[in-house]
Amino acid sequence: MPRDAFDLCRYGMSESTEKQGSLSPLGDTLDELADRFGAQTALGLLVLDASPLEEIESRSGHEAHACALASLAAAVDKICGELCDGAQMVSVGELGRSELFVSIVRPTNDIDFYRDELPRLSHQLGERLARQGQRIVYPYLRKLPSLWIGRAYVMRNPRIGAVTQIRAAIDSGRQDAALNRSIDMRERSFEFMDVLVSGRVRSVYEPIVDAKGLTVFGYEALARGEEGSSFSGAAELFGMAAQENLLFELDCLCRHKALEGAIDFPDGVKLFMNIRPTSIHDPSFQPDALTRTLDECGLSPSDVVFEISEQESIENYEIFREARDAYGRLGFQFALDDTGAGYASLEAVLELSPEFIKVDRAFVKGINEDPARQNMVRAFQRIADDTNAKIIGEGLDTLEELQTLGELGIQFGQGWLFGKPAPLRRSS
Numbered sequence: 001m002p003r004d005a006f007d008l009c010r011y012g013m014s015e016s017t018e019k020q021g022s023l024s025p026l027g028d029t030l031d032e033l034a035d036r037f038g039a040q041t042a043l044g045l046l047v048l049d050a051s052p053l054e055e056i057e058s059r060s061g062h063e064a065h066a067c068a069l070a071s072l073a074a075a076v077d078k079i080c081g082e083l084c085d086g087a088q089m090v091s092v093g094e095l096g097r098s099e100l101f102v103s104i105v106r107p108t109n110d111i112d113f114y115r116d117e118l119p120r121l122s123h124q125l126g127e128r129l130a131r132q133g134q135r136i137v138y139p140y141l142r143k144l145p146s147l148w149i150g151r152a153y154v155m156r157n158p159r160i161g162a163v164t165q166i167r168a169a170i171d172s173g174r175q176d177a178a179l180n181r182s183i184d185m186r187e188r189s190f191e192f193m194d195v196l197v198s199g200r201v202r203s204v205y206e207p208i209v210d211a212k213g214l215t216v217f218g219y220e221a222l223a224r225g226e227e228g229s230s231f232s233g234a235a236e237l238f239g240m241a242a243q244e245n246l247l248f249e250l251d252c253l254c255r256h257k258a259l260e261g262a263i264d265f266p267d268g269v270k271l272f273m274n275i276r277p278t279s280i281h282d283p284s285f286q287p288d289a290l291t292r293t294l295d296e297c298g299l300s301p302s303d304v305v306f307e308i309s310e311q312e313s314i315e316n317y318e319i320f321r322e323a324r325d326a327y328g329r330l331g332f333q334f335a336l337d338d339t340g341a342g343y344a345s346l347e348a349v350l351e352l353s354p355e356f357i358k359v360d361r362a363f364v365k366g367i368n369e370d371p372a373r374q375n376m377v378r379a380f381q382r383i384a385d386d387t388n389a390k391i392i393g394e395g396l397d398t399l400e401e402l403q404t405l406g407e408l409g410i411q412f413g414q415g416w417l418f419g420k421p422a423p424l425r426r427s428s
Contacts, residue, residue: 026101026170029091034162036089036105043166044118045152046102046125047173048076049181052145053137054098064140069098071136072129076100079128083121101170108155122149142235146184150177191230192240200226201237201253203261204421208272208392208414211406218270218305220414221258222421223250251276252284259297261424272305272335277314280323287330301331305356308348309337317351324352335392339380349383357384361395361415368400377408 037043050072057065069092077090080102087106093099102125106113126149129136133144152173154165195201205219223238225231231240241250258273265271279285284293294300306327314320324334335356336348340363349357359380367373377393384391393405396415405413 024091026091026094029089030163030166033089033103033105033166037156037162037166039156039158040108041105042108042110042114042153042155043169044104044106044113044121045154045166045169045173046080046118046122047150047152047170047177048072048100048102048125049148049150049174049177050093050098050100052147055145056137056140060140065098068137068140073100075129075132075136076102076125079125080121083124099174101173114153118151118153122151125149148177148181148184150174150180152176188230188240189244192244192246195225195229195231195237196241196246196249196253199253199257201250201257202226202423203254203257205261205424206414206421207418208270208412209418211393211402211411211413216266216269217412218272219262219265219424220272220307220421221254221262221274223254223257223274224421247276248278248282251279252282255279255282255285259293259299262299263297265297265299265303265424269303270305270333271299271303272307274307274309274337277308277320280320287326291330301327302333305333305335307335307337307358308352308354314348314351321351338394340376346383349387349389353387354389356392356412357389358392358394358414359410364393364395364401364405364415365397366401367393368398368404374404374408377405377410381409 033043050069053065053068053072056068073090073092077088080088080090084104087104089101089103091101091103093101102121104113104118104121126147129144129147134142137144150173152169154169154172156162157165202224203221204224205221207216208218208220209215210217223234225233225237231237237250238247241247255273255275258271262271275285283289291301294304308314328334333355334352335358336352336354337358338360339349339357340360357380359377363373363376363380365373367377377391381391383389390412391410392412392414393401393410394414396402396405396413396417398417401415402413402417
């Protein structure tokens with residue numbers, strides 16, 4: 001990463017962090033490291049694969065990526081400085097590589113360094129970075145993605161150039177990081193498959209409230225994994241499912257769990273269920289089979305609203321409309337979720353004619369203080385009026401936001417203002 005890329009990062013960092021963010025690329029520190037790596041010494045090297053941060057560049061641009069990588073470099077330098085008494089050199093990767101190097105030179109006869117200290121440093125660095133994760137990547141990501149650390153050790157051979165040996169150590173460290181990444185991904189794949197096969201997914205329910213009467217109009221079923229597991233949240237579940245090409249299978253399981261958790265559902269309240277466009281191909285989701293399942297749960301089709309995310313692609317609107325009409329004749333209703341979060345909002349509203357339009361939280365947060373957001377919601381309200389749909393404002397956190405939605409004529413709201421998602425209590 002060029003040094004000037006790090007200089008682009010100027011906000012959200014303390015003075016000390018900003019200074020550390022100017023760490024030099026490997027090429028600029030190679031001569032100094034080669035001088036340290038003299039006779040009767042050994043080089044311990046940690047290679048931190050930070051390539052998962054590259055998604056920041058695709059989302060927010062190269063300046064944001066440079067800022068996050070600078071923040072990571074500062075954290076690595078600080079942690080290793082505390083663990084190594086400042087004996088380390090930290091440098092950033094070569095041009096085009098999101099990686100960091102931690103180099104430590106010790107006497108060749110320091111056996112404890114090879115046997116204990118270097119492995120312990122690698123382990124503790126990974127642990128402490130994980131604990132600091134959110135601060136490192138804020139505001140670009142919600143949490144620090146998994147990073148992989150490889151280590152290498154090489155003793156100085158006077159017959160071979162120091163730079164040649166350093167380069168060999170870097171290659172070895174990269175290979176070790178790649179191996180650790182493969183092992184980690186393999187273990188996560190097995191863990192996820194075990195979750196899927198054993199059905200260890202549960203549903204929690206978030207209230208949707210009538211803004212005027214403050215009565216519960218419905219509950220949205222949200223998928224969760226086991227608390228404390230690697231897949232406790234919906235983002236982790238569906239992210240891994242996408243990676244493993246198992247989205248259809250996870251979607252089927254989540255719909256089953258949503259109905260399973262809705263037994264003894266309150267009378268007169270709607271159950272909002274998230275479905276993917278591919279759900280129409282699931283045999284258990286066909287109208288007859290689904291109606292039988294609802295009977296077993298004490299629900300009828302008129303109690304259920306299917307939510308389609310605006311961010312998920314519907315490849316063929318004509319085919320999906322036919323399925324929607326078939327479900328609609330039975331009494332099911334549809335909601336378009338995350339409206340405004342992507343680029344196809346208006347097309348999706350016109351093509352699907354949903355009964356409910358859920359306006360994305362990005363337009364609701366702080367709406368009481370933002371005329372631009374108010375104008376956007378007014379525009380959605382006009383579209384809803386023209387299509388006989390009802391608006392649900394998502395992500396409500398404050399009474400002021402709720403009051404503003406009411407003033408704009410929005411009938412329903414959803415968010416932590418009304419309580420966090422939780423399992424439904426069954427009647428005794």
